Amino acid sequence: MTPEELYHYDVNGYLLIEDAIAPDYLIYLNERLDVWEKRALQDFRALPESANPEVRYDDILNQEPSLLDLVVNPKVLPYIDEMVDRPRLKSTWVTFKWNGGRTVAHSNHTPSVTHNFYHFNGRIHHNLFQVFYAMRDIHPGEGGLQVIPGSHKANYPSPSEDVLKDMYVEIPMKAGSVLLFTHDMRHASLNTTDKVRRTIIFTYCPGVIANSFGGDALYQRLFEDAPEGSWLKYLLRIPHGFLETYPKPKERCTATMK
Template identity: 30%
Template structure:
């Protein structure tokens, strides 16, 4: 993280990191998502006897992507992201949980409500700076597998809200009618949005022609846990030792 990026993250609460995934990685990740979508047998908002992949299935969500194999396991410690996460979370940070959203139309699994913010203080999702060092709670990496063009929807936030000293006005939370201070973030396929969960953020209704495909890998400082469920590194024997350390349960010692 260079000085300009440090400044922008402190100012905004997020960074866009371009081209962190290769074309080969995008192909492999999208191919597996294609397989998972095709295997779904109970479309949401569709009749019980509707065919698989019915057109009125507007979104998909899967939690826990590591069993899907090496392309997803490689994102545990993707090299372009590791230096940033070390600065944001300190030594020994851990992967807290992961999931994916595929949104075809309208609102996705979490709806269109803005959430998060610097106030009230959340001991699992926070941001502050002390003696020139950043301290973050839960921190997200959102990998976009398809282009998100201006006006199509997707990730949006209130820049700077991770440092707000006042609660976010509840009447501004509905992204169907977003406030003027909200900023949408358009990114190209293969890019990542890196943000603190203390940032007020959400998902605009999807209006793109294709699908919005986003992988979320969320990290915590080594002593914290946001998710109740924990990883068992022994379930994934092909992981490297560095990847296994990132799946450790929360704690300070031993490290």
């Protein structure tokens, strides 16, 4: 990371990287997501009227092999390596948000929540590092992620949302760009358009943090298939209290993007 990026990230809690997915890979992933969106449309139609018009598929990595290269995206890996202590992949999901689809505001540095925890101690440390890919353009006013820059360092609990309204910044994104952010930063979203908002989200955490669901062996099959010594294998390893369960690669990235 450049000094400028470090400053921006540390002060704001996020960084937007454009063209993070190679053009051919973006097309290929979107073809795969077309299939998922068809299924999501059926699931969406089955939702009760009052439900949030969103369909989310958790643990998508174990169900969609085309996403494997994204785990070690060379455009993102250096940021993971620099800002997450002995990183591993924790969660993966894809979301489709229809008009009115929302994520209610959550997080804030205080009161502190261990699994989110962002701090600085000689370098940036995250417990939850969000890697949020826009798979379609999200133009200004079209339901980009809304964030309160700097709230990952807030010393006071967040007041009611009415009071915070003016503090949110909406982040438009081009298809194939990625928003890196600390989950300690307050964030929310609302799709106000008739386009289906399509995003892929990966969460990375330090090796000491367990998976939210699926147990330690969540990625065991993918781990076994991954090349020896690769970043992919390292990121898919099982968690451990304080020991490494697989050696960290010396090089920055051993994967090639499709």
